[in-house]
Amino acid sequence: MAVDPFAELLRHLRRNANRTQDEQAGAINAASGRATMTRREVNRYENGANVPTDHTLGNIALACGVPLEPLLREAKAARARRREKNKAEAEDLDDVKRRTLLGGAVIGAAAAAAAEPWGRLAYALSKGSKIDPESAGVLIDHAARLHVDELNESALSLQSRVEAHLDAITAALPRAGTHERALTIAAGETAALAGWVAWDLGEHDKATSYYGVTSECAKKAGHPPLRALALGYASYGPPSPAKALEMLSQAAQDVRGRGNATAAAWALGRYAEEAAQSGDDAAALHALDQARFAYDFADHTSEQAWVRFVTPYRMDSLTLSVYGELKRQELTATVDSAVERLGGGLPESGVVVLGDLASALLRGGDVDRGAYVAHQFAAAAESKPNTMGRQRAQTIAAGLPDTEHDLASHLLTFATL
Numbered sequence: 001m002a003v004d005p006f007a008e009l010l011r012h013l014r015r016n017a018n019r020t021q022d023e024q025a026g027a028i029n030a031a032s033g034r035a036t037m038t039r040r041e042v043n044r045y046e047n048g049a050n051v052p053t054d055h056t057l058g059n060i061a062l063a064c065g066v067p068l069e070p071l072l073r074e075a076k077a078a079r080a081r082r083r084e085k086n087k088a089e090a091e092d093l094d095d096v097k098r099r100t101l102l103g104g105a106v107i108g109a110a111a112a113a114a115a116e117p118w119g120r121l122a123y124a125l126s127k128g129s130k131i132d133p134e135s136a137g138v139l140i141d142h143a144a145r146l147h148v149d150e151l152n153e154s155a156l157s158l159q160s161r162v163e164a165h166l167d168a169i170t171a172a173l174p175r176a177g178t179h180e181r182a183l184t185i186a187a188g189e190t191a192a193l194a195g196w197v198a199w200d201l202g203e204h205d206k207a208t209s210y211y212g213v214t215s216e217c218a219k220k221a222g223h224p225p226l227r228a229l230a231l232g233y234a235s236y237g238p239p240s241p242a243k244a245l246e247m248l249s250q251a252a253q254d255v256r257g258r259g260n261a262t263a264a265a266w267a268l269g270r271y272a273e274e275a276a277q278s279g280d281d282a283a284a285l286h287a288l289d290q291a292r293f294a295y296d297f298a299d300h301t302s303e304q305a306w307v308r309f310v311t312p313y314r315m316d317s318l319t320l321s322v323y324g325e326l327k328r329q330e331l332t333a334t335v336d337s338a339v340e341r342l343g344g345g346l347p348e349s350g351v352v353v354l355g356d357l358a359s360a361l362l363r364g365g366d367v368d369r370g371a372y373v374a375h376q377f378a379a380a381a382e383s384k385p386n387t388m389g390r391q392r393a394q395t396i397a398a399g400l401p402d403t404e405h406d407l408a409s410h411l412l413t414f415a416t417l
Contacts, residue, residue, distance in 0.1 A: 004048035004082075005074075005078075006074050006077070007045060007046050007047060007048035007078070010060070011046040013064050013066065014046070014064075016171065017064055018171070021039045021042040021043055021046070022039045024039075024063075025037040025039050025042050027063040027064070027164060028056070028059050028060055029160075030160040030163065030164045031063040031160065031161060033161070037056075037059075048078075051075055051078050051079050054072055054075070057072055057075055062142075062161065062164060062165065062168075063164050063168065064168055064171075065138070065139050065142075065167075067134070067135065067138045130175055130176070130178070130179075131172055131175050131177060131179060133179065136172075136176065136182065136183060139169050139172055139186060140182055142165055143165060143169065143186040143187075143190045144305035144306075145305070146158070146161065146165060146190065147189065147305040147306045147308060148305060148308055149161075150193060150196075150197075151308060151309055153384075154384045154385065155197040155200035155201050155385075156385075158193075158197055159194070159197045159201065162193050162194045162197055163194055165190055166187065166190045166191055166194055169187040169190060170187065181221045181222075184217050184221040185217065185223050187217050188213070188214045188215075188218055188223075188226045188229075188230075189214075189226065189229065189304075189305070189306055191211075191213040191217065192210065192214040192226075192229045192230050192233055195207040195208070195214065195230070196233045198210060199237060200385075200387050202387060204237055207234075208237075211230040211231075211233060211234045212230075214226060214227070214229065214230035215231075224254035224255070225254055225263055225304065227251070227254050228252075228254035228263055229304075229306055231250055231254070231267075232248070232251050232266060232267055232270060234247055235248050236388065241277065241278045242278075244274045245275060245278065248267055248268075248270050248271040248274060249271060251267040251270075252264060252267040252268050252271060254267075260303065260304075261295070261297045261298035261299070261303070262295070262298040262299065262300045262303045262304075262307040262310050263303070263304065263307050264291075264294040264298075265291045265310060266310045266314075267291075268287050268288070268290045268294060269288065269315060269318035269319075270318070271283075271291075272284045272285070272286075272287035272288035272318065272322045273318055273321045273322055273325075275287060276321070276322045276325040276326050284322050284326060285322070285326070285328075288318070288319060288322050291315070291318065295312075295315055298310075313341065313342065314352065314353060316334070316338040316341060316342075316353065316356075316357075317338075317355070317356035317357065319338075320334055320335065320356040320357060320360040321356045321359075323360065324359055324360040331360055331363070332364055334360070335357065335361055335364060335366070338353075339357070339369075342357070351377070351380045351389045351392075352388055352392065354373055354376050354377035354380055354381075355389060355392030355393070355395075357373050358373040358376075358377050359392065359395050359396055359399060362400065363399060367401050370399065371400060371401070371404050371407070374396050374400060374404070375407065377389075377393075378393075378407065378410060378411060381414065382414065385414075385417070389414075390414060390415045390416075390417070391415070393411040393414050393415040394411070397409075397412045397415070
């Protein structure tokens with residue numbers, strides 16, 4: 001009995017990813033974040049015994065790095081064929097031939113060009129041809145979207161999705177053709193995010209490996225800002241303060257030029273933060289001035305997707321961190337400005353902002369407001385736990401008064417988890 005064309009598509013997709021049915025089930029589970037898919041169910045899909053639900057198709061598309069909408073249409077057609085088959089065996093042969101994208105029929109170049117995006121991608125993969133612009137765009141856009149999602153999702157919930165997408169781009173690169181540079185950059189951005197997520201989860205060696213991959217992608221693509229991304233993330237866990245400053249100095253050089261104002265502000269702000277912690281007041285203040293100047297020309301919503309976290313709130317937190325460390329008189333005015341900007345809501349990058357704000361208030365002697373913000377920080381940090389939040393918890397706990405003993409103990413416990 002002939003296998004349904006849609007089942008053949010699913011089988012080819014798995015084989016192109018060089019996965020066994022067990023591995024395909026694992027990749028789908030990684031995309032969904034739930035261990036519900038089994039090898040047996042993958043086998044049923046590929047034999048035409050069952051058609052995945054739309055929800056499952058979304059996870060399959062994500063795990064394999066292909067467009068979802070065409071896949072949904074092909075699944076709908078497969079279900080219609082199953083219904084027709086149950087009514088009668090007289091299925092229209094011409095329709096079968098038209099919808100067979102990867103089966104026994106040979107599809108000519110003209111037919112492939114006229115097919116839906118999913119069909120074109122399937123045809124390209126089956127023939128070892130190059131990926132078309134639309135399919136490459138899907139992979140690139142999803143890499144950018146993951147950086148936006150990182151603002152609101154925890155590292156734990158995001159990790160499997162990021163790693164699955166990196167796997168999908170990696171599988172596509174050998175057939176990237178004219179899209180190789182763009183896909184290499186997208187792969188590097190995804191690897192950097194995978195490293196940041198791993199670092200947030202305490203997997204520091206894994207994070208270092210991902211940052212190394214990002215730097216390799218930057219070198220291959222000839223795209224210095226990508227190396228800046230890797231260096232900026234890696235600067236939070238270097239072997240020494242001097243190494244952090246070296247990384248951030250290079251990162252600032254890598255993002256000089258048009259279209260990188262937000263990235264430059266972040267790299268320079270981080271340099272100022274590290275310089276302040278190293279006791280180099282002059283270097284810290286100079287770098288901070290440069291960072292704030294660069295941010296005047298920045299638009300974090302329209303430049304690279306990976307700078308979306310560098311909000312005005314995040315720039316406030318960097319400034320607070322520097323002024324607090326150096327015990328500058330500008331701290332009080334900066335705190336007032338940051339509190340006013342913060343208002344009653346929690347920004348996207350709220351955990352780090354609240355942490356730096358609480359620390360700055362306590363350092364500046366405003367104990368009541370510092371304790372109030374520290375309570376807000378504790379709630380935010382627990383809802384989205386990460387390494388940076390735990391580091392700030394230790395600093396805040398050390399500055400709380402004796403009357404906040406319970407909160408200080410809670411933060412110290414959180415910091416050691």
